[in-house]
Amino acid sequence: MATVFYVTHPQIRMDPAVPVPRWSLSELGRARIEAAAGAPWVSGLRAVASSDEAKAIETACVLTRATGAMLLVRPGLHENDRSATGFLPPPEFEAVANQFFAQPDESVRGWERAIDAQSRVVAAVHAVLAEAPAGNVAFAGHGGVGTLLCCALSGSAIDRRFDQPAGGGNVFAFDRATLRVLHRWRPLEDARIGEPE
Template sequence: MMHVVRYLTHPQVNIDPSIPVPRWGLSEVGRARTEAVTATGLFSGTAQVISSGEQKAIETAEIIAAKLGIDVEVREAMHENDRSATGFLVPDEFEEVANQFFGQPQVSVRGWERAVDAQVRVVGEVEHVLARDTPGDVLFVGHGGVGTLLYCHYAGLAIDRVHDQLAGGGCFFAFTSQERRVLHGWRRLEEL
């Protein structure tokens, strides 16, 4: 039986340069967007909610899982690409380095995890979960960078930022659990 696998990126966060990025939480806007989608029934067939270990992803996953009456499974290795070498970067500088990250996937840009390595890591985590062949749809909650790498993998596309989610996060794509066939590209939570 075919099940739907969705990968959802956390929506807007509280940006605080004094706190390590993995510990940032959802902003009021991000929380409201997540709570609003739980009323749509989009995730009603979901039997598993799997989250990155980063705070913003966990908060997103917990809101959805609570509505479904299921637990969140946290998988630490689903984290965003490791950018600890630079820490917080101001938006313009971040965008420049992110462009290099996607544009040179075989290179560690300014000490960041290489895109090819991040892709292998996140695909491995998803495949580990899917190998359990648990009945029902699966929702993975994570991040834009590794989510784009995951999308490129399942869509059979070269790593390229042109395939990145829409600005603001809170986007998802879907694929089938059996054939790993992409059903649709990135959509905003509001585009149900």
């Protein structure tokens, strides 16, 4: 059975003066993904697909260097478009993110609608899986669209209660052939990544 792992970038270096898509991993985030690169689930990867955001590419590059897997950068995998507001201080961001998930059919403060972001990321994932070599694949992406993808694959309504734990650096897994979710979010350090619930 081939498995697909959706990996969210771990901790980032926030800089209000830099556009969010160009933010990079923090020292802690880089240390976490480098430690995870030695895990058994990483060793079998044949391809790693990333959004074109810096923090996701950095995450993907650590995984590809560890395995020799093919790197695929695909813009359609990017986080929900929040350019209408730009950087928001964390408390304000969390409040708007709550609205984003609670009102998926509406644009909250100009953000991309959750239903549109979900359709986009689902289509991008299908496209990558159609071109990637046979075997295990990972996606290096983002918590918001990763949650929307997990909801779609599991047949759940869009709801923030399915969101990853705070901080990033989490993984959910699904069967490549059937698209059945094997497990929801687990931290990078969890030895059970890839094992069904």
